[in-house]
Amino acid sequence: MKASHATFLRNFGGATIMTKQVISELFRPPLYFSLILEQIYQIGVMSLPLVLVTAGSTGMVMALQFGLGLEKFGGKLYVPKIVSISILREMGPVFSCLMLAARCGAGIASEIGSMTVTQQIDAIRALGTSPIKKIVIPRVLGCLIGIPILAMAANFVGVFGALVVCTNDLGLDPVFFVQKVLTTLWLPDFISGFMKTPVFALMIAIPACYFGLTVKGGTKGVGNATTMAVVTASISILVGDYILTKFYWVIEQWL
């Protein structure tokens, strides 16, 4: 077996075992609510500007590209429909989660990695407490609660960005834009995108915590762990997006 395959299997197995520990310790007291709230603030509130800028720009660029492309075929009036569906189903959740994988995944992995190399994680254990409870669970829950809310905000701002471009650059009436969006979108469009966000949140939090806790080799190891956390989360989000979309598509067909 190649060394890279063995490393992949070791990391996958390690992250799975850590996830099992998270689930088993989640339902065993004590739960550190102050630490969870702190992480919701760090991940949710502190990431808001980044997510809003990303979503706003994405909505604006999409509206502009679709507008310019469809204008040639006289299809400019379809821009509100196409852009709003694209944002709610794909672009809002996926782009915001990719940005959060970079911001939060890197932050979590480097913070925990630094604690590992300075023996602070060992100190937590030596003092009779659990790093899973103290460090991992607050970050996993912070991501699970914060990221779906951020994705919802991203959807709203993305559509708003498209409205601005449609009104100013494509010459569409804002009332027409809002009417089209409201008549086009329905609950499954929202659910299709929104249901992915808790899965993406886990894809960000679990690798970040795992690579942080298993750092070896000092500061260089922290750098490697951070890179691995971001790369793993980004690839998982992109591959996972296809699988989840397909899964939801099958369910929609079935219903």
Add this chain to the structure above:
Amino acid sequence: MISVKHFRKSFDDRAVHKDVTFDVIEGECLGLVGGSGIGKSVVLRSLIGLEKGDGGEIWIEGEEISKLKERDLVEIRKKVAYVFQNGALFDSMSVYENLAYPLREHTNYDEKEIKRRVRNQLEEFGLGDAIKKLPAELSGGMQKRVGLARSLMIGPKVILYDEPTAGLDPYNTLKIQEMVLALKKKGVTSVFVTHDMPTAIAVCDRFCLLANGVVADVSMANAIKKQSMLDKFIQGDGV
């Protein structure tokens, strides 16, 4: 009090410990010595379950701990404190928060009582002025003393010292030495891993020499002190 029987540990293909066996009697301070990279810290970490051995048994106060799960080790870790080489203080917390941490986790004291106990502990360790400081604002010696103070907050019966004087100046080395001796007088059992032999001879009752993955020699500290006096006498240094 502590009994290590046929302890084995390998890293990848390298067998660091092949058969390590020793006992620590209640109230005793055992010095664990040996060359660099011989695995002294691995044995010490295994005594509190921070490291898992590949075989053998580790008994603490009549309980076999080597096969305990992480959550079952909590009770052992309340009794056995570990003093890390660099203090391992939580760098985002103040000295006060660091010392309050074990009290908040394992006792039901209110904040007033926690404050009183932390202040008393810091005064005892000559660190009263450092209460509001962050670990990064402390010198290496002070960090080690805070680490020692934190590990004693819930009154452990056993203390494991991992190179507590490494990299310290003579003043701070002496301070740590005095603290270890004071704890020994109170009857605390300890295992002392170090390369600093003058400090080890001053605080330890007995020594275990680790070499080639086994306990190569066990000597009483008194015998070593006498031998060292004899060596000085033979070399004409006077005694």
